[in-house]
Amino acid sequence: MPKKELLIQGGTVVTVDPELGDLPDADVLIRDGKIAAVGRHLTAGSDTRVIDARGRLVIPGLVDTHRHVWQGAIFGYAPQLSSLGYGPAILAGVSPKYTAEDVYAGTLWGALQALDAGITTIADWAHNLQSAEYADANLRGLQESGIRGYFLYGGPGPAGDDPNPSHPADARRMRDEHFPHGVNGRLRLGMGLRGPCFTTMERTIEDFAFARELGLPISIHAGLAGTSDTILAMKRHNLLGADVNFAHGNQMSDEEFDLVAASQGTISITPSTDMLMQFSTFPATGRAIERGVRAGFGVDTVCSAGTDLFSEMRLALAAERSRANADALSRGEAVDKVDLHQRDMLRLATIDGAKVWNLEDETGSITPGKQADIAVIDMRSPHLDGHGDAIAKLVLGAGPADVETVIVGGDLVKANGKLVGAHVDAARELIRKTRARFTI
Ligand SMILES: [Zn+2]
Numbered sequence: 001m002p003k004k005e006l007l008i009q010g011g012t013v014v015t016v017d018p019e020l021g022d023l024p025d026a027d028v029l030i031r032d033g034k035i036a037a038v039g040r041h042l043t044a045g046s047d048t049r050v051i052d053a054r055g056r057l058v059i060p061g062l063v064d065t066h067r068h069v070w071q072g073a074i075f076g077y078a079p080q081l082s083s084l085g086y087g088p089a090i091l092a093g094v095s096p097k098y099t100a101e102d103v104y105a106g107t108l109w110g111a112l113q114a115l116d117a118g119i120t121t122i123a124d125w126a127h128n129l130q131s132a133e134y135a136d137a138n139l140r141g142l143q144e145s146g147i148r149g150y151f152l153y154g155g156p157g158p159a160g161d162d163p164n165p166s167h168p169a170d171a172r173r174m175r176d177e178h179f180p181h182g183v184n185g186r187l188r189l190g191m192g193l194r195g196p197c198f199t200t201m202e203r204t205i206e207d208f209a210f211a212r213e214l215g216l217p218i219s220i221h222a223g224l225a226g227t228s229d230t231i232l233a234m235k236r237h238n239l240l241g242a243d244v245n246f247a248h249g250n251q252m253s254d255e256e257f258d259l260v261a262a263s264q265g266t267i268s269i270t271p272s273t274d275m276l277m278q279f280s281t282f283p284a285t286g287r288a289i290e291r292g293v294r295a296g297f298g299v300d301t302v303c304s305a306g307t308d309l310f311s312e313m314r315l316a317l318a319a320e321r322s323r324a325n326a327d328a329l330s331r332g333e334a335v336d337k338v339d340l341h342q343r344d345m346l347r348l349a350t351i352d353g354a355k356v357w358n359l360e361d362e363t364g365s366i367t368p369g370k371q372a373d374i375a376v377i378d379m380r381s382p383h384l385d386g387h388g389d390a391i392a393k394l395v396l397g398a399g400p401a402d403v404e405t406v407i408v409g410g411d412l413v414k415a416n417g418k419l420v421g422a423h424v425d426a427a428r429e430l431i432r433k434t435r436a437r438f439t440i
Helices: 069-074 083-097 100-116 132-145 170-178 201-214 230-236 254-263 271-276 285-290 309-330 342-348 351-356 390-397 422-438
Strands: 006-014 022-031 034-039 049-052 056-060 062-067 119-126 148-153 187-192 218-222 244-248 266-269 294-297 374-378 403-408 411-415
Touching: 006 374, 006 390, 056 390, 062 100, 062 244, 062 266, 062 294, 062 351, 069 100, 069 119, 069 132, 069 422, 100 119, 100 132, 100 403, 100 411, 100 422, 119 132, 119 187, 119 351, 119 403, 132 148, 132 170, 132 187, 148 170, 170 187, 170 201, 187 201, 201 218, 230 254, 254 285, 266 285, 266 351, 271 309, 285 294, 285 309, 294 309, 294 342, 294 351, 309 342, 309 390, 342 351, 342 390
Parallel strands: 006 049, 006 056, 062 119, 119 148, 148 187, 187 218, 218 244, 244 266, 266 294
Antiparallel strands: 006 022, 022 034, 056 374, 374 403, 403 411
């Protein structure tokens, strides 16, 4: 059955498309799940559903390039944890107690948490997969939420007898069973590998060969505090490539950033996790951009950090200015501004994030022909209404509660400020059951 035509009418459309720019008092027409037209005075058919966007910003759906989505149900569970305490408390503590049903519930809830905040594309670094049943449960949670993105097949936590186990061979079954044509609905498959920071180089070489044999993109954690020279070591073993995504990147040297850029690898910048969990000092934002690395934002560790990309944009900009100031003050100087702008933050959270996962032809901007992945932000509340720059207000002041409408592939997943669908209440019940068992 063809999807209902939608017309988002009368908003300030921030396309993030360099050729279209910002369009005040403009409309977006959505047909067959795609953006059919953007402009003024578009006409609605008699059967078209009209969404009033006057007083709102219409932006591309946000892109989270790195998140452990199953942790959606335990947001705020471990807010005092640093990176040192995270492994024992969460990966070796909470994770092994999760059943496959808990992983399904947590992932569905976590994906809804993202959609509620205007995130329409996510890369789920799934690292609570204790068996094939868990992997299927995690994938089902993503599918039922309606979100777009990647299921990154990680492993179980490090609780087993072997501290450096091989990557689960079940990834091959997952590919053949669920992704025989590459794309399954709105989802694609990739690999979340331990990489040199969390296993031996020998194991890393085997895991990378496995991922590449399966033809799947790779994501690893790298360049966080306590690790060093990861990229140089990977270069020596000929492991770098355009198919490798690195989460964090804070501690990378300039030479390492250059190697990532030259190999066309990508970096997921994770400001709230980096700073709240003391994964490092400053997020990699400015340095990654300066060195020409393709980069986007990620929320990462939901149990101890943030949940939405407005916070990541705000934290990244503040941290970048602090970094510039710290450098200058150490030389007895002062800076009055940095080059990065709030619009750079929105770009990182949209089209640049899409580029990290090679999805820029599909999403990341409001461009005719792309999938209709859109968030409508109500700017009429006191904390967002004023005479300032709209993008500045969005980056500095908005939160998930301001996201009024969310559309993924032409489907309304949030309307009038509320997530829609029977699965929302069902997911809430499921995570309550998980919580009751854990007495969190
Ligand atoms: Zn992570």
